[in-house]
Amino acid sequence: MYKRLELHNHTTESDGSLTPAALIDFLQKDKVDAFAITDHNTISGHGKIKEFLIKNSSPISCIYGMEYTTYYGHILCFNLTEYVPWENINIHKPELLFAAAREKGALVGVAHPFSYGHPFARGCRFDMEIHDFNSFDFIEIFNNLEPLHEVNERGLIWWEELVLKGYPLAFTCGMDLHGSWDMSNHYATYIEGTLDGDISEELETAIRHQRTWISRGPLLVAAVEKEKEDITFTIADTGKPGYLHEDSDPYYLSIRTKKGILTKEISVRIPAVVTLKELEYEPILLPKLYHKDTRIENLIAVAPAIKL
Structure with missing residues (x-):
């Protein structure tokens, strides 16, 4: 939990x-x-x-x-x-x-x-x-x-x-x-x-x-599958009181590495899968969750660093 x-x-x-x-x-x-x-x-x-x-x-x-x-x-x-x-x-x-x-x-x-x-x-x-x-x-x-x-x-x-x-x-x-x-x-x-x-x-x-x-509400959770060389990201609800989100507003997954930032749309129903190749096999990944767009004003959650 x-x-x-x-x-x-x-x-x-x-x-x-x-x-x-x-x-x-x-x-x-x-x-x-x-x-x-x-x-x-x-x-x-x-x-x-x-x-x-x-x-x-x-x-x-x-x-x-x-x-x-x-x-x-x-x-x-x-x-x-x-x-x-x-x-x-x-x-x-x-x-x-x-x-x-x-x-x-x-x-x-x-x-x-x-x-x-x-x-x-x-x-x-x-x-x-x-x-x-x-x-x-x-x-x-x-x-x-x-x-x-x-x-x-x-x-x-x-x-x-x-x-x-x-x-x-x-x-x-x-x-x-x-x-x-x-x-x-x-x-x-x-x-x-x-x-x-x-x-x-x-x-x-x-x-x-x-x-x-x-997080202001939901959490961004990562599951690393090294054999498949991919990472599955899901959104977990916490039930935090007062969280504001419109269903029409899309969520975005952002992953920062030393070489840059990868962004993908993600849904509470459909996980986002990112391959290590897409991330250029960088050893340290910093995932964040946004809604609407990836401006800091719309940052929803920061997840733990992933070290591969």
Whole structure:
């Protein structure tokens, strides 16, 4: 099964307007399977959320984390169960903090890397100089309420360029919730899991193996058949509330490689088959799903990178 995750959320423990209990209630009503608590520079909400979930036998799962919020950029951490000090953050060596968080078992990622910075929102843009792109685990390629072209499209392209260079980076997205905001037709992160699976372990597996999806509604799923030298792409419904799509609008499959982009029409009823020959036997493929046309405004889903 595919699980919908909301991986960037704040409460009254930092600068959000929802208490931990209110955040849980809000996300459950929107049919979220699991969420991350990522308050700014504090894990004070962890205990309150654990207590609430146990007391109320809530079906939703929590991924415990934090957002390191500095003057040089924001760093998301998932599965961070112990506060890691960051007072000596170095704009020229973010790898030091990446390593410290990873040593505690955390998954480490760059949040909204191209967000507006000074003078609009000092510190939101990621201005740290990364020298080792193997030193962290993922990039938040879409922060839903940020500008599409100036911020999110640049984040997507940055991730694509790094993966095409061979770096094993996963991607996520987030609402960056600070209140009861409308999540209709926005991107959510999806991973594979089981009904009673441990969400922290499932997220760890997904990010370590670059098996995350983001989507506003349906997922783009690939099945590689190396013996036949082809890949079959299908569209899987997630039932995400608020997804908007007209039946008359065609879907398009787009696959980016180092050599270019291949585009094919695809249907929810008829899979699209792509041969490795069409892709010039490129070893890394980056599939995306669009509707109407392949402008960024009509991007529906980003699928995991395919490495042949």
